[in-house]
Amino acid sequence: MRKVAIICNKLILAIGLVILAFIGGASIVLHGYLIYETERMTFIRNDIWFYLLLAVLLFVLWTARGLIGRIPAKKLFIVCSIFYFLAGLYICFRAPEKLNADSWMIHKYAMQFMEGDYKGLGGEWYLRYYPFQLGMVTYETGLLSVWNNIRIFFIANLVWIIGIQYFQWKNTRLIFRSNSLESCCILLSFGFAPMLFYVLFAYGNIPGYFLTCLAFNCFIKYVQQDKIICAIGGSLCLGVAIIFKPNYILAVIVCFIILFMEFLKNATLKRAAIIVLVIVLSITPNKMFIQIWRNISGIDFDGRAPMFLNVTMGLQPEEMQIEGERLGGWYNGYNEYTFKKCNFDVDKANQVAKEDGIEIIKYWFSGTSDPSKFFGEKILSTWCDPLFELVFSGPVEFDRAEISDRILHSLYDHDRVEMIILRYMNVLIVFVYLSAALWCFRGLRTKELDSVKLFYLLLFFGGFFFHLISETKSQYAFTYAYGLIPYAACMLYFKE
Numbered sequence: 001m002r003k004v005a006i007i008c009n010k011l012i013l014a015i016g017l018v019i020l021a022f023i024g025g026a027s028i029v030l031h032g033y034l035i036y037e038t039e040r041m042t043f044i045r046n047d048i049w050f051y052l053l054l055a056v057l058l059f060v061l062w063t064a065r066g067l068i069g070r071i072p073a074k075k076l077f078i079v080c081s082i083f084y085f086l087a088g089l090y091i092c093f094r095a096p097e098k099l100n101a102d103s104w105m106i107h108k109y110a111m112q113f114m115e116g117d118y119k120g121l122g123g124e125w126y127l128r129y130y131p132f133q134l135g136m137v138t139y140e141t142g143l144l145s146v147w148n149n150i151r152i153f154f155i156a157n158l159v160w161i162i163g164i165q166y167f168q169w170k171n172t173r174l175i176f177r178s179n180s181l182e183s184c185c186i187l188l189s190f191g192f193a194p195m196l197f198y199v200l201f202a203y204g205n206i207p208g209y210f211l212t213c214l215a216f217n218c219f220i221k222y223v224q225q226d227k228i229i230c231a232i233g234g235s236l237c238l239g240v241a242i243i244f245k246p247n248y249i250l251a252v253i254v255c256f257i258i259l260f261m262e263f264l265k266n267a268t269l270k271r272a273a274i275i276v277l278v279i280v281l282s283i284t285p286n287k288m289f290i291q292i293w294r295n296i297s298g299i300d301f302d303g304r305a306p307m308f309l310n311v312t313m314g315l316q317p318e319e320m321q322i323e324g325e326r327l328g329g330w331y332n333g334y335n336e337y338t339f340k341k342c343n344f345d346v347d348k349a350n351q352v353a354k355e356d357g358i359e360i361i362k363y364w365f366s367g368t369s370d371p372s373k374f375f376g377e378k379i380l381s382t383w384c385d386p387l388f389e390l391v392f393s394g395p396v397e398f399d400r401a402e403i404s405d406r407i408l409h410s411l412y413d414h415d416r417v418e419m420i421i422l423r424y425m426n427v428l429i430v431f432v433y434l435s436a437a438l439w440c441f442r443g444l445r446t447k448e449l450d451s452v453k454l455f456y457l458l459l460f461f462g463g464f465f466f467h468l469i470s471e472t473k474s475q476y477a478f479t480y481a482y483g484l485i486p487y488a489a490c491m492l493y494f495k496e
Contacts, residue, residue: 005264008257009451010444016457017440019464020484023383024433028054031426032385032474036392036414038325041381041474046426054427061184061431065492068187069180076183077169080190081162088158088199094405095200097150098395103202106133107150110140118297128344129305129336134293135243135286136204153202160210161199165189167213172486174220175453178493185489191428192485193421194390194478197411201393204245209479211241212251212459219255220452223262228274235278239285247476250462252282257458261451306346307470308353309335314378314470315360317369329378329472381474382467383433386425388478391418429481435488442491456483 030043031050099107109120109127120127127133143152165186172185189195198206218234221227238255241248255278263271294300313335318328326332338356342349364371395403395412403409410417440457463480 002265005261008261012454013440013443017437020433020437024430024437026380027384027430032381034389034392040325041327050426057427068184071183073182076186084190091199092151092154094408096395096403099202106136109137110144113141118299121297121299121301131301132246154199157199157206160206161195163210164213167217171217180493181489184492185486188485188489192482193425194388195482197390208241208244208248211237212248216455223452231274235281238282242286243289254458258451305335305339306350308350309338310471311469312353312357317374327377327381328374331471378472382472382477385474386422386429389475393475432484432488435491436484438491439487459483
């Protein structure tokens with residue numbers, strides 16, 4: 001059984017090496033840039049400045065790694081958190097009170113719910129298509145009862161994000177047990193620019209990811225210290241994360257894989273029972289939460305637009321799009337259009353989605369379309385955008401948001417600040433991808449690897465494969481890329 005666990009370990013590392021080497025190699029050649037008016041990702045070849053900046057970054061990190069490693073991690077985290085908090089507050093209060101797209105819809109229904117108006121759960125309203133947004137609607141209703149101002153969402157996000165930074169540090173300490181590595185990881189994590197600017201994105205990604213990082217912390221302690229209470233706490237954290245955003249079911253799968261690999265090393269009835277308990281406690285809270293809202297609203301809403309609609313939409317080549325000018329595999333309205341056409345019948349919509357999916361596969365094999373080009377562009381548009389749509393997720397000026405602050409205006413009007421952050425993140429993300437790939441390669445050469453070191457890598461896998469077959473946006477990928485930072489930092493101290 002132990003040999004099976006080792007084989008699984010090596011297989012995970014081999015897959016990680018291939019994926020990260022491909023994405024990192026592609027990012028050396030080009031980067032993605034979103035045309036915000038049409039939400040179309042374009043690809044731009046990196047110029048000479050990129051290679052010069054990449055050389056500078058590598059030189060600075062390598063020569064300064066000794067100095068960075070000597071900085072006490074706790075003091076460094078406190079100093080970085082103070083500067084980060086001040087920068088975050090500046091963004092929160094200098095940006096306009098503006099929400100876009102889904103964030104605006106969630107706020108709209110939070111306001112209605114505060115007045116006891118629940119009609120958005122029925123008819124042809126937004127929440128009928130996406131009842132999973134009830135988690136964010138409930139959350140925002142609670143925040144608005146404290147301060148009825150959009151800025152409270154930004155401030156709450158800032159607190160969550162500093163919490164994410166904290167658990168990235170603590171999890172790195174538990175997993176790698178290296179003081180030097182901790183300090184480097186802290187610097188790189190705080191230096192990941194999209195995380196800071198996502199304070200303006202009032203969506204379930206941020207609180208859900210915080211809970212996921214907290215859950216990972218609990219499960220690492222369970223594996224290392226055999227504390228059952230940690231496994232229970234981690235499971236409940238994942239259950240609440242799924243309420244915020246259903247995609248965090250991926251984190252449940254990651255924890256199942258890790259716990260199963262630990263079970264293979266030492267198969268006991270207790271470990272088997274814990275695995276079952278984790279699955280039950282992770283999935284149950286969301287089902288209870290939805291039922292509570294059925295009881296409160298008096299509306300027996302029948303579930304979301306089927307996930308299979310998103311998968312079919314994510315497999316549609318550009319020429320099959322219903323609306324918009326986005327690349328194939330990005331949102332094009334197919335899921336909403338089909339669900340409405342099926343009169344919100346979940347079973348019928350599932351059947352239509354499967355039939356359309358079969359037609360897409362036939363279309364590919366007919367020779368009319370090139371699947372390799374489709375999936376290649378889909379991967380690159382998701383993972384090779386250095387900004388991860390941080391500008392589009394904020395108050396972009398084409399959307400009539402008036403920004404008086406000079407720095408934020410320069411960022412959201414695609415001027416100098418955007419270019420500086422783009423160039424910086426372009427070299428940083430290449431370093432992260434390729435260093436994480438090297439970590440996988442190094443792991444393949446070791447006899448046995450502690451399975452808890454695979455938490456963030458497996459979560460990255462989940463995001464990669466999920467968005468490979470389902471609807472994608474680079475906006476969805478930033479947390480998965482951020483989670484690779486501990487592996488990148490590890491390669492600066494590979495001799496420890």
